[in-house]
Amino acid sequence: MDVLSTVFSFQDYGELLVLVQNSIWAGAVLGIVGGLIGPFVVARNMPFAVHGISELSFAGASAALLFGANVVTGSLVGSVVAALLIGLLGSRARDRNSIIAVLMPFGLGLGILCLALYRGRAANKFGLLTGQIVSVDNPQLTSLVVVSAIVVVTLLVIWRPLMFSSVDPDVAAAAGVPVRTLALVFMLVLGLATAVSVQIVGALLVLSLLVTPAAAALRLTSHPVVVPVLSTVFAVVSVVGGILLAIGGGLPISPYVTTISFLIWVVCRIVGTRRDRRGRDRVAGREQDGGGEPRLQAGDREGVAA
């Protein structure tokens, strides 16, 4: 019973709610950022890149903490440097993954070194890895909203060409879409989005915000407008819901956020499996209608080799 009351506690809830008002706003803004960028992260096959960027963002923030600089600036610098390195050096998926795998432990190590040398409040240290709620002050909220606005506006402007070049780079390039420039712009935007997410959910758990909601939405639909809307709703529900549950107890916010976002994904996954089955039936039906000619190759998705 003791554990349960630590995990869920709603004593003096009203007063606490006022105290963490900033965090709730920050969470909602982050949800929008994560929900909108998530479908691109999935379509470009970049979840691992998000993880790598977040570790360097952590290194930047830890260094800032150690040297008494602004933590937000530190995490932004770390993220953007990581994102640009990954974008410039790893245009192909295979190169990209090894570069991330090289950068990530280095960033994490650097961050741990800085934290070990830091003599300040321990909560600050831990928060960078696992998230924090009470520490969002007004200037921090302002910078978070400004950076998030830059991310969202940029995404909306480049939305169509970015989606085209994400799902079909060759055809997009043939149609004159500046595929390479867009890839770099996207990495920059992803760096910014990661840096602001690290502030709240912590470096280790950024994926639950930038990937899980989009992955869940994609299990339900492929509609190009419904996917980002759903994933934004999922992300906002996860973060804001996580904060609302977390404020009563003395625990970090991240387990709440990650659990809600995971549960949403599980439900979507189950519903999506039925959708897939219906889809396969429909394909089979259409192929049947198409005529009774022999199949000579197993190149088709159904893999029917006659």
Place this chain on the structure above:
Amino acid sequence: MTTVQAPSRTAAADGRGGPAVLALRDAALSYGSRALWSHLDLDVAPGEFVAVLGPNGAGKTSLLRTVLGQQRLTSGTMSFLGQPVRRGHRRIGYIPQQRLMESGTPLRARDMIAQGVTGSRWGVLPASRAERARIDRILDEVGATAFADAPVAELSGGEQQRTRVGQAIAADPALLLCDEPLISLDLRHQRGVTELIDRQRRQQGASVLFVTHDVNPILDVVDRVLYIAGGRFRIGTPDEVLRAEVLSDLYGTPVDVVRTMGRIVIVGGNEAHDQVGGHHCDPDPHAPTPDEGRI
């Protein structure tokens, strides 16, 4: 580098008038010291269907890349609709090799065709009423209406490739560049996709430059063949180019061309691989023998 010109019917002689859609003059492309082809003169007339054949690495796909403006000619000139080629021309449609869309792609068949109309546009303003009507019309034209709202990742390979044709013709191209679009499709879908491309050039007058390792699925619709091998090439009708003495000369080694059951089979080198329909798998794709040159 010498070139061998087979006497060729020009497209104009076929009764298709108009200035060339695509014109190459003394064009050459090389990577470092390796020349892919040189002294290439080619006029593709409106509505003409030109197949580009040859072994792997002969420079077929590179030719398409130069037309797309993604690769510069080493020398010579290339013009499209009377202008020097440039990147991302609206009137060029591109149909790539089939690459199955992964699940988790947030697109339906309808959206993929929409990309052909609005895909390179900035901002998120929705497509206009006229554009949506056009997308519906294209869906119908390529027989994709039945699966218009299905996720692309759910479509069969053939359905995806029909959708790609729709995407490529959505902007009313003057030239369709096809890079092995039939690869890994079954016979029925090969025929279906070929018919779609053929119909587009007959009804809309689009020219077609069609890179393939297997000419058989498109043999009925091809006007001329550009056969590239070993840095040299031949241009002419299939009957003029796909002959034993022509290809033997091109490869510099004896090659036989067998016509059987309405199909063309090339047999070359000492190992005499049979190449029916390109279904054959070469044990060593890098062996510099002519039997790589599947027709």
